[in-house]
Amino acid sequence: MPDAEANTLGSYLGKAVAFVDDHVQAVRTLSTGLAVVGIVMLARSVRLITKFTSAFEIPNNFIEKSIKLRGRIHHVTENGLEVEHIPINLPLISSLQKKWQPDGHLLIRLAGLQMTDEGRTWLSEQVKSPHVIWFQLLRRENHFIDCIVRLNKGGIFSFCLNEEILRRGLGRAVNIEGLHSNPKLYWRLQTKLLKAELTAQKKGKGIWKEPTLLEKISNNVHNSKIFHNLNSLILWIRSFRNK
Numbered sequence: 001m002p003d004a005e006a007n008t009l010g011s012y013l014g015k016a017v018a019f020v021d022d023h024v025q026a027v028r029t030l031s032t033g034l035a036v037v038g039i040v041m042l043a044r045s046v047r048l049i050t051k052f053t054s055a056f057e058i059p060n061n062f063i064e065k066s067i068k069l070r071g072r073i074h075h076v077t078e079n080g081l082e083v084e085h086i087p088i089n090l091p092l093i094s095s096l097q098k099k100w101q102p103d104g105h106l107l108i109r110l111a112g113l114q115m116t117d118e119g120r121t122w123l124s125e126q127v128k129s130p131h132v133i134w135f136q137l138l139r140r141e142n143h144f145i146d147c148i149v150r151l152n153k154g155g156i157f158s159f160c161l162n163e164e165i166l167r168r169g170l171g172r173a174v175n176i177e178g179l180h181s182n183p184k185l186y187w188r189l190q191t192k193l194l195k196a197e198l199t200a201q202k203k204g205k206g207i208w209k210e211p212t213l214l215e216k217i218s219n220n221v222h223n224s225k226i227f228h229n230l231n232s233l234i235l236w237i238r239s240f241r242n243k
Contacts, residue, residue: 071085072133119168
């Protein structure tokens with residue numbers, strides 16, 4: 001009985017060896033494929049845990065896929081926000097990650113809008129260090145990244161800064177650049193921004209606020225030719241008296 005079992009086992013092993021011999025190229029190809037997949041996954045993991053300190057460090061495919069990243073507000077700039085990127089932390093190597101992370105901040109512009117001076121003032125009041133934001137990458141232009149930005153107000157509550165600025169009439173909606181290859185995302189984001197601007201127009205907020213009757217009369221008087229001629233006459237009389 002033991003000899004029969006040994007013969008059976010030997011037969012199976014022989015068939016296995018023969019199969020590998022007959023398909024050695026396929027086995028090698030599979031091994032190579034697994035190795036390549038492993039390298040790709042490792043590369044993606046490294047990118048996800050990498051801290052980006054400038055627009056040029058962000059991979060092209062991150063922008064092409066409109067990846068969302070997390071960051072900490074440093075301060076508000078004339079063009080938008082200066083943000084410290086917060087990469088994904090791996091529990092086992094988090095302490096080492098902090099040692100590897102370089103200093104530097106990303107320069108972010110709010111995509112799809114032209115902000116007024118009042119809008120920048122409001123943004124400075126609402127967004128302060130060390131508030132945390134999520135920013136969706138849309139386009140890279142020189143040192144800047146155009147993004148849709150969501151501000152985390154604590155817990156699960158957050159709101160889109162791009163939309164809120166338009167909703168308050170603190171800017172005008174403009175065409176979103178950089179999404180030619182993703183028309184579905186483009187129309188979804190552009191529609192939201194236009195709706196936010198329309199809300200401000202209907203409620204007469206910010207730049208869409210209608211002047212009062214007194215303001216209209218005052219503006220008409222100030223802009224009239226009679227006012228300018230009278231003002232010129234007064235200046236001429238004053239200069240004549242000083243001679």
